[in-house]
Amino acid sequence: MISSRLINKTKPIVLILLLLPSFIWVGMFISGNLGINPIDILMDKLGEMSLRLLILVLIISSLSQFFFLRSLQNLRRLLGLVTFYYIFLHLTCYVFLDHFFNFAFILKDVIKRPFITLGFLGFILLLPLVFTSTNNMVKKLTFKVWKKIHYLIYLVMLLGVFHFYLLTKADKTEPLIYLGIVIFLFFVRIYKKFFIHRGVL
Amino acid sequence: MNKILSSEVTPYTNYLNRRKFIKTASAASLASSLSFSANALHSEDLSKYDKQLYEGDELNTFEEITTYNNFYEFGMGKSDPSNNSSSFNPNPWSIKIEGLVNKSFSINLEDLIKKVTIEDRVYRLRCVEAWSMVIPWQGFSLSKLIELAQPLNSAKFIQFETVFRPEEMSGQNKNFLPWPYVEGLRMDEAMHPLTILSTGLYGHDLLNQNGAPLRLVVPWKYGFKSIKSIVAIRFVDHQPNATWSMTAPSEYGFYSNVNNTVHHPRWTQGTERRIGEFLRRPTLMFNGYEEEVSHLYKGMDLNKFY
Numbered sequence: 258m259i260s261s262r263l264i265n266k267t268k269p270i271v272l273i274l275l276l277l278p279s280f281i282w283v284g285m286f287i288s289g290n291l292g293i294n295p296i297d298i299l300m301d302k303l304g305e306m307s308l309r310l311l312i313l314v315l316i317i318s319s320l321s322q323f324f325f326l327r328s329l330q331n332l333r334r335l336l337g338l339v340t341f342y343y344i345f346l347h348l349t350c351y352v353f354l355d356h357f358f359n360f361a362f363i364l365k366d367v368i369k370r371p372f373i374t375l376g377f378l379g380f381i382l383l384l385p386l387v388f389t390s391t392n393n394m395v396k397k398l399t400f401k402v403w404k405k406i407h408y409l410i411y412l413v414m415l416l417g418v419f420h421f422y423l424l425t426k427a428d429k430t431e432p433l434i435y436l437g438i439v440i441f442l443f444f445v446r447i448y449k450k451f452f453i454h455r456g457v458l
Numbered sequence: 459m460n461k462i463l464s465s466e467v468t469p470y471t472n473y474l475n476r477r478k479f480i481k482t483a484s485a486a487s488l489a490s491s492l493s494f495s496a497n498a499l500h501s502e503d504l505s506k507y508d509k510q511l512y513e514g515d516e517l518n519t520f521e522e523i524t525t526y527n528n529f530y531e532f533g534m535g536k537s538d539p540s541n542n543s544s545s546f547n548p549n550p551w552s553i554k555i556e557g558l559v560n561k562s563f564s565i566n567l568e569d570l571i572k573k574v575t576i577e578d579r580v581y582r583l584r585c586v587e588a589w590s591m592v593i594p595w596q597g598f599s600l601s602k603l604i605e606l607a608q609p610l611n612s613a614k615f616i617q618f619e620t621v622f623r624p625e626e627m628s629g630q631n632k633n634f635l636p637w638p639y640v641e642g643l644r645m646d647e648a649m650h651p652l653t654i655l656s657t658g659l660y661g662h663d664l665l666n667q668n669g670a671p672l673r674l675v676v677p678w679k680y681g682f683k684s685i686k687s688i689v690a691i692r693f694v695d696h697q698p699n700a701t702w703s704m705t706a707p708s709e710y711g712f713y714s715n716v717n718n719t720v721h722h723p724r725w726t727q728g729t730e731r732r733i734g735e736f737l738r739r740p741t742l743m744f745n746g747y748e749e750e751v752s753h754l755y756k757g758m759d760l761n762k763f764y
Binding site for chain 1: 521522525526530534536537587589632634635705721723724726728729731733736737738
């Protein structure tokens with residue numbers, strides 16, 4: 258069994274490791290080492306990282322259901338916030354670098370292009386999760402309500418995966434793998450909730 | 459292959475240094491008020507392209523043009539074609555001319571080159587993915603080849619086909635697109651003086667990633683219409699299949715003219731990023747060739763025939 262203490266100790270390291278790619282990419286971008294079309298590359302890298310982190314949160318969450326890995330729960334908030342950090346950078350890249358604050362154009366883009374609509378919606382739905390991420394908020398809302406709000410993560414995940422699926426031009430393998438993982442984890446949850454918790458097994 | 463006059467050919471490494479060189483050169487010309495020719499030290503006279511450049515346009519560098527490519531036969535990433543195409547051998551090369559012609563035949567590229575005149579053509583290239591470049595091509599009018607092919611009156615369209623060599627083109631081993639890649643033009647589009655078959659760029663034989671040894675360039679259409687590494691040219695009486703419009707007909711039409719009024723679900727067609735620039739540019743109707751080509755589509759609803 259992994260102790261909570263160990264997990265808490267590794268938190269700073271996990272945080273630094275997870276933030277590191279963003280520093281490297283932004284550094285490469287500024288120094289002109291991100292290829293011929295650096296804005297696209299930066300946006301893609303940040304987006305891909307966001308999606309992978311979202312899935313990681315879900316996997317960690319599922320793993321923590323096992324008794325001996327329960328302490329992994331302590332990592333969820335950290336991972337969630339880092340995920341938001343990447344999604345925020347991804348969006349900033351789109352608004353600032355790609356369209357240079359041309360909000361009239363961006364608004365049209367959000368309405369007209371389904372993949373952007375989904376991505377934007379995902380971002381919005383993530384905001385309540387971020388604002389209720391403190392211990393205080395959990396107390397204030399009661400754990401039951403807080404938990405309900407945080408089920409939104411499933412919706413955000415799906416939006417993220419379809420956002421990626423729709424923007425992929427030809428080879429849809431990668432988004433489909435993500436979709437497969439999400440569906441699998443989702444069914445694991447449902448299975449546990451309805452069969453194990455009710456004492457069927 | 460003797461496609462380009464040897465005097466015009468510049469060693470590859472010179473191009474890679476070109477950007478750096480031009481920076482130095484322009485700094486030098488600013489420093490001294492002498493009219494410093496950027497090409498004095500360069501084996502290819504780049505100023506010859508200037509008269510073909512539109513105002514506000516600047517040539518993209520050889521490096522940009524040869525390392526940022528969509529050529530799915532060599533992989534889906536932009537740098538895959540330049541990284542994965544070294545085992546592709548475009549020599550020797552022959553092209554089949556078939557379909558509704560007086561007599562089908564195959565012609566060696568070398569023999570074909572002798573019958574045509576290679577010219578410089580500086581064109582903008584607008585990718586459907588909303589990025590663009592300005593490229594100094596060498597090539598010849600497609601109309602010249604059509605003349606040689608002697609099509610029958612019944613020929614209304616032309617279909618082009620890319621070589622199929624999965625052992626040299628790794629992307630062709632995967633089936634995310636139906637291979638071989640095909641594209642098509644209406645006869646009057648094919649005959650248009652802007653339409654060329656290209657054999658080189660920057661005075662250099664086409665590199666494999668750019669569609670060696672022979673590719674189409676139709677500057678008023680999205681880049682994917684400009685089919686690469688052509689092995690067959692087929693004259694037909696009906697609108698032929700084209701790979702992308704077969705794969706996703708709602709997204710890519712047969713015509714695929716650059717048109718900022720036709721919506722695409724993934725990329726804005728209202729603006730574009732010129733490779734090397736930060737701010738987006740507005741996308742011009744027919745990629746800025748409206749005056750030259752709009753008569754081809756007179757009376758057509760371009761939102762329907764996109």
